[in-house]
Amino acid sequence: MDPFLSLLHSFSSSLTDGELSAMKFLCRDKIRKRKLESVQTVGELFTILLEQHDITRENVAFLEELLGNIKREDLLSKLKQFVDEGEVNAPEDQPDPHEKRLQKVAMEVICDNVGRDWRMLMRKLDLCDVKIDRIVAANPRDLREQLVQALREWQRWRGRDAKVADLITALRSCSMNLVADRVEQKLSLLSNGAR
Missing domain, CATH: 1.10.533.10 (Death Domain, Fas)
Known part of the structure; x- marks a missing residue:
């Protein structure tokens, strides 16, 4: 299983509906209005951002910005730890x-x-x-x-x-x-x- 997707999944399960609304608002310049209105879960929002390459395992800057804006320092520090430890490669590689x-x-x-x-x-x-x-x-x-x-x-x-x-x-x-x-x-x- 992809460790980056596992991390995003853990984030999505810990974010509230209010935080999802705030994140959707912050994504208005990235995602078309109709598509954004159909988003019901954080997982769906992450899926769209991944598909559009707004967040990738190589570039998490926009995700950092989102988490910072909704004041989720706990998730931001998990993300930074993930990046610092280079978790994107399998141990055998x-x-x-x-x-x-x-x-x-x-x-x-x-x-x-x-x-x-x-x-x-x-x-x-x-x-x-x-x-x-x-x-x-x-x-x-x-x-x-x-x-x-x-x-x-x-x-x-x-x-x-x-x-x-x-x-x-x-x-x-x-x-x-x-x-x-x-x-x-x-x-x-x-x-x-x-x-």
Whole structure:
């Protein structure tokens, strides 16, 4: 079963009729009036938003906005936890824990050192422009968050094939050798500390 759909189902069962009305009102610019009037449950509303790609497992910005507007901080924190833990991939498709730890360190260094040219880096990692544009739209004024989300998207998309070596190779092919050196240096310190 899809963990994202399970999460949406759990949300729909905990939202009241009043909250459904508020959410429907907030969706007026996304869903045609006639279609919106026929919605009787939160599940039906989520189904329409999923079909229209207003919410996807890769882009939950509109869902976050909805939950924030109806003051459901509890559900908002569950959603953020879900996204942070990368629950969208099955466990067997996840990198091993050691590689995941290396990725986390590498991604921190990249986020600290790569600025406006992050799109070029993500294209070298074969992340499609559609996904990049969605990430930018979801985080229009936060350059660092755009990069963080793009790297997470790459991680989710590649699953167990996401390797730190790919990040370093992509950095070097973008002439970001200083950042690649910093990543290698940090990883070296980490592996020497583990001995």
